[in-house]
Amino acid sequence: MMSLLIFLGVVLILGILYMIFRVGNLIRVAKGSQEAGARVDSANSVNAALFVVFMVVSLVAFFWYSFANFKDYTLPIASIHGKKTDDLFWITMAITVIAFSIISVIMFMFIFKYQYKADRKAKYYPDNHYLELAWTIIPAIVLALLIFTGLRTWNEITAPASKEAEVIELVGQQFAWTARYPGVKDKELGGYNYKLIDPINEFGLDLTDKHSFDDFKSLELHLPKGKEILLKIRAKDVLHSVFLPHFRVKMDAVPGMPTQFKFVATKTTEEMRAELNNPNFNYELACTEICGRGHFSMKMPVVVEDEESYERWKASQEAWLKQNPDYLKQVPAALKEAAMIQAGMQKDPGATVAAVQQ
């Protein structure tokens, strides 16, 4: 019943609008005979004026909102290169906003000023090579400057990571992220093969590689402050993309093609909480490449701590192999003991001997 009423209401309104349109038309036809020969009607100056109103209102709104809500739409920066890319962003912003405002004002003022007048003739001005040359060369120079600063930053960001960088592997799958740390014993990630993946061995960890024994898994991304971090990124099923908004980090995760991104975090979670005056603040990792139904919920919590507590946290984590001792049978017989030791399932006899000797 309700929807029928709404329907009738809509029909009624449309009918009224149509009547207004028809009546307006008839009036114009009646009036139009008087203005025969005129090439424009009164609407011309109204349109011209509206453009100026539009320009003023929109420019005021733009500047007001941009300054008044600056804190709401800018994310604090928590990495070294993020500072640089943000600086580039704001330099570009300054240049483009100046150019944009000048061109807009000129364009809309021209529109108002040169609206049709029956007694005026437009200026026949087909070209001016100096003018055209000027506005080819000036943008070219400005752009060249932006390109060179951009290139320098881009090359720095994408340069190879140093040998001492803290390597962490991030694996994307529908719809979760998992991190793999190289372990505190050998500090090196073990090999993997997607064919070894099963519901428990989600990394496809290759247990014939001795580096894999002490690797551990984490559902939370822990990062040390002030140390270069090298994220090794891969995906198991479809494309994903690692996005750490506060660190200005983004890199796709591609099945079959490992990718990487290096950066240095500059603020621990605690420091950021203090800076933002928000005790509940947490860093987050989001997926930014469409990956299916749960794309929007593919989140990983991120914790940044100082190096000391980061090392402590790492030492407290159990190796993957220790959590899944069944997989020991995949380890070649010759390496089994080493595996038990590396995974922390058995005390290192060498260490015991050393302790006894002491």
Add this chain to the structure above:
Amino acid sequence: MATTDIHLHQSGNHAHDDHAHDEHEHHAGNFWTTYIFSQDHKMIGKQFLITGIFWALIGGTLSVIFRLQLGFPDMNLDWLKPVLGEWITPEGKLDPEFYLALVTMHGTIMVFFVLTAGLSGTFSNFLIPLQIGARDMASGFMNMLSYWFFFLASVVMFISLFLETGPAGGGWTIYPPLSALPQAIKGSGLGMTLWLVSMALFIVSQLLGGVNYITTIINMRTRGMAFTKMPLTIWAFFFTAIIGLLSFPVLFSAALLLIFDRSFGTSFYLSDIYIGGEALAHDGGSPILFQHLFWFLGHPEVYIVLLPALGLSSEIIATNSRKPIFGYKAMIGSMLFIAILSFIVWAHHMFVTGMNPFLGSIFMLLTLIIAVPSAVKIFNYVTTLWKGNLRFTPGMLFSIGMVSFFLTGGITGIFLGNSAIDIQLHDTYFVVAHFHLVMGSASFFGMLAGIYHWFPKMFGRMMDDRLGYIHFWISFVGVYLVFFPMHYIGVAGFPRRYYSWTNFETFSGFADLNMLVSTAAILTLSAQFIFLFNFFYSMFRGRLAPANPWYSNTLEWTTPRFPEHGNWPGEIPAVYRWPYDYSKPGAADDYIPQTVPFSETPESNLPHENELIKLETSNGGSAIVIESHKG
């Protein structure tokens, strides 16, 4: 006008033209050959237009549905159940997978079916023969096939909307592996198959059309219509067709390889995949390969969409400023430069895909270069307005809107083309704002401008200009309200294609802006119904159009009000001057049509144009007659 008529009655000695003319007069034309399987370029153009409008409505409606989800996440959408059925969850929410399908189809429909076929298909077909002075396209039959392949593509795509598993849902860029694996998302099942079939048909349509446009422009210009006398519309269609012809086949190959991967077990794009509890046998492929192939079309596609809009608005702005377009040659040069560069910037869509960073630097360099010709175009538009005598017809309003969007949206390209800045902005709402303004809205406004401007030629009647003004102002403000706030949302890092942001603290703000955007989107879509009413009402009941309603110089206005197949009843008029002799000093009126020889306008000729009078007499028989009349 009188001068033009003189030429129409001059009988030339061009046997070919006369023959063509005779042939066309014998066209009886029943309903089927006139309206359905027509080979008349004007009817084919209208067919493209109507189909494009139909798709624009669907594409727009889809976007409003997903904007409801984004702007009013708590809204109960049960009332959509009669239309969307199972896609509304029992809780009255949009299904997240259907949300992705909506986004995907909105993109596909708008980019290909509306702004490629609907814009370039309509106006290339309609305007090329009329503005260069040809009876029809080089091949009317191929032209007809071009429309019907597009129609088939439309039918297939339309059917895919109603599948139980939904239409394609992997984004309009259909990146594999998501688009290759039905187990990854429902839309990658039959929906994706139909998407690929539809796009293959669409590409065939584009190629048939493109070959025709190029051939016609090169070979069938009327006497005197040198390349340097062509209106900028024709130049734009010419470049567009060439770009399309070179880049669409690459999309075809990309789609074909994807079909192989999906159906025949090949591994062009797939490798190292573990999904649904099993490791797939695919080995050695690269998803990045697909992205390269896709964007090799995808980026030129941006210009396939944009160049016709730039061409149309150049013509409309010059006409309604009563001034020559400023820097005619620079406009052509910048379009040519843009067309060439458009082929070597594609990888700027892929800065953070893991592509070699060195490649990233090269593409960043090339990408930012493309800003130079674009800037030249903006400056030339603005200078054309300077000291003009501006008439704000609806076509002019939409052209100005187009320039405004091109400026606002283009300028953010300088951020995104910079690979270092793009790291943060990639795949956020900043990108959404950028391309919706610079290519979506700008092209859409160019298309609307073209419809308002050439409606009198299409249907012999005028559209109501007051409704046009209302339509413009609501749309212009509406589009800015939709897309401008997205810049802020994007700078704040909000990722695209998110069904909801509530899972993230980082993206928890801006409920207010999102609500504003959605409200504005609904408003803008509603305003299009004013246009629709105006369009269809005026088609049958509009005021009969005068011969040259905008006092324009180009050839199409020398045809009768309702041109038949063949366009001109007599001989095709010859052309003597460029199309932008507006407000020439000394001339009686503020426009001199292209068909008026210099010999008739001694009062306004420039020195070098007086030289040309001799040429007129030596190669055009008709000009001599006029001279002797005058003498």
